[in-house]
Structures are given as C-alpha cells and as structure tokens.
Amino acid sequence: MIATWLHWYMVLFFVLFGVWILKSRRCFSSIGPLIRKPSDDSPYARRLRDAITKREDLEGLPGAGMARWIGGASLAAALLAALTPIPDTLLYAIVCVVLAGTLAAAYLRLRRAGGRRIASLRARTRQAAVPAWLSALVAVAAVSPLAYIDLAPLAASLVAAAGLLIAALGDRVVHLPALLTGEDPAVEEYVDDRLRAVRSVNLFATATAPPYVFEAITFTIAVVEHQARFATIHLAAMLFALVALLVSCAWQLVQIRRAPGASDVERWAHNGV
C-alpha cells in the first residue's frame, strides 16, 4: 500500500517538476532576478538595469530550449513511471543527468559568449566569489549518493555523476571570462561580479538537491517498502546532503539579497558614461 503511494507520489513529482520548469523557462536566461537593484529613483538604477539587459542580450542563453529539455525529460519520466516497471529512482537519476547535461551546454555557451571585449585590471579571486569551504561541502554532498550503491547501484552512480558535474560547473563559473562591452564598464563589472557569485552558488544549491532527493526517496523505499534495516551510512549521507542543501540555499539567499554597497556606487560614479 505504502509502496503504491510512494510510486504515485514520484509520478506526481515528475509531472509537477516538469510543468514548473516549462512554466518558469525564463529563469534560465533572465539575470534580473539574480541581482538586487537600487530603488527606482536612484540615479544608478537605470545604469544597472541597462547593464543587465545588455548582459542578457550578450549571453543569449536559450531559456525556452533548456526548459524544454529538462521539463520534457521530467514529463517523460512521469509517463515511463506510470506505464513501465522501470524503478522510480532510476528515472529520477536520468532526469538529473539531463539537468546536468543541459546546464553543461549552457556553461559552454556562456564561455563562447561576447563580442568586443574590454578587461578590468582588478585581479579577481576565487574566494571573493565563493568560499572554498562551500565548494568542499557541495563536492562531498554530490558524491554522497554513492553511499546508496548497495541499494540502487546504477541510479546512485548516475545521480552522483550528475551532482558532481553540476558542482564542477559551479566551480568553473567563477573562472568564466568577464563579459564587458565598455559602454558602462564599472556597472558592467559589478553585474559580472555579482553573476559570478550568484550563479556559482545557484549551481551549488542545484548540485546538492538531486543527491538529497534521491537519498530521501531511496531511504524511504528501503525502510518502508522493503522493511529493510538501513545502515548508519545511509542516514548519515542523507543528513549530510540535507545540511549541504540548506547551507547552499542560505548562502544563495544572502548573495541574491546583497545590494550594491557604497564602494560599488563610488566606483560607478568615477567611471560614469
């Protein structure tokens, strides 16, 4: 009985996730929500808005296409889960692999983006964008599904691989070349710095979600459905992934809510257009 409930819960999860991704397709290409802007009466708000719009045009990320891949995979997983005996955990792992692959394709597109380039002479440090301890926490959480290799070997390997790939993308995003056109370099540089930090932690949060969800499903199935005795390592891995997910999300929130500081505004004033 509980097994049936769990199964249909997963089908519903796939449907809802797929529909949500398809409906919020702009979230992949829009960068406005990732950067907090000053109030509209601020003299710098217009410059910041312009720089954000220009940046979106330069990057040209295909939000709709990305959403179709990920949302489509999730809806296909719902269909397969409803109609075939393929294990739900394996279908979930395949959706995670599609998610990681789509994000990797977007990263490659970002690497090639841009036309005329100018460069800031400010040395960037990795630590300024994302702390090393967060990278380490996420990397460990990404491979935590391997603790479940005895229960679902293929699915655990796929989820770990997808999580690691997304975490690696989060790390690589920090090192992407700056995308400054030179029309308003100081504001463009601010947008570039903020995007570097926010995108990195967004990817970190995304990298920790699949391991936690996979482990929660597998753990529940093992305990409830098969009445199996879970090992301490299963519980520890799941809790670790949960902590990593919560910490990443909290850090993500801090980064997104960060408004331009006095030093930023001063720099914009000295580098006006």
Add this chain to the structure above:
Amino acid sequence: MSDGFVVVDPALEAPPYQQIVDQLRALIERGQLLPETVLPTVRQLAGDLGVAPNTVVRAYAELQEDGWIVSDGRRGTHVASRVPSADKRVRGRALREAVAKLVTSLRHRGYSAHEIRDELRRTLGTLTA
C-alpha cells in the same frame, strides 16, 4: 579612485600586446593604477580580452623589463612600488617609440615627411600657445 580597464582593438595597427603595454603604462603614469596594485593573472586578462595568453605574457614581460610592473611568484604580478616615470632614459625611449610609431603609421597612409613635420609643428604651436 577609479579602476583601470584595457581594450584590444583588432582594427588598430599596433599589435594586441603593444596595445596592452601602452594602456597599462598610461594608467600607471596617470596614477590610476597605484604602486603595489595587484594585476590580473595572465589567464584572467587573456580570457577577458579574448586574446591568446602569450599576448599578455609578452605585454607583462615588456612592462616588467621597463620596470613598470613586478612579477613575484607568490604575490602575482603587481605595479612596481617605484614606477620609472622619473627615469629620463625610459621616458625618452617611450616618447621616441610613440613618435616613431605615429610617424610610421602616417607614412603608411601616404603622408609625406614634410606634411607630417608641418602638422606636428602646427599642433605643438597650438598646444603651447
């Protein structure tokens, strides 16, 4: 204090490394890049400008040779604590190079030596008037 920016324009006659050298030198001379300011790594600057890393390596090497910047393994590359702007010999060489470049460029465009000399005199006269 404003930050410095450099740009490489492929339409210019000067090679990319020279453009980087000229702009960095100008920023240091104008005081926009203060002594001891840490500069971007070769990889960062090359990536941001969309040029080959060797281009930046060559630019940094030339600036280091002239004493504008210092490369220190641990601290990275930074603006020299005592920039050579006061050094008459270096300043003289930089001026000679810049004028030679300008004259060569004008000769390539078909201007005669007389035309260039007259125009330079006229421009200097206007500037000093």
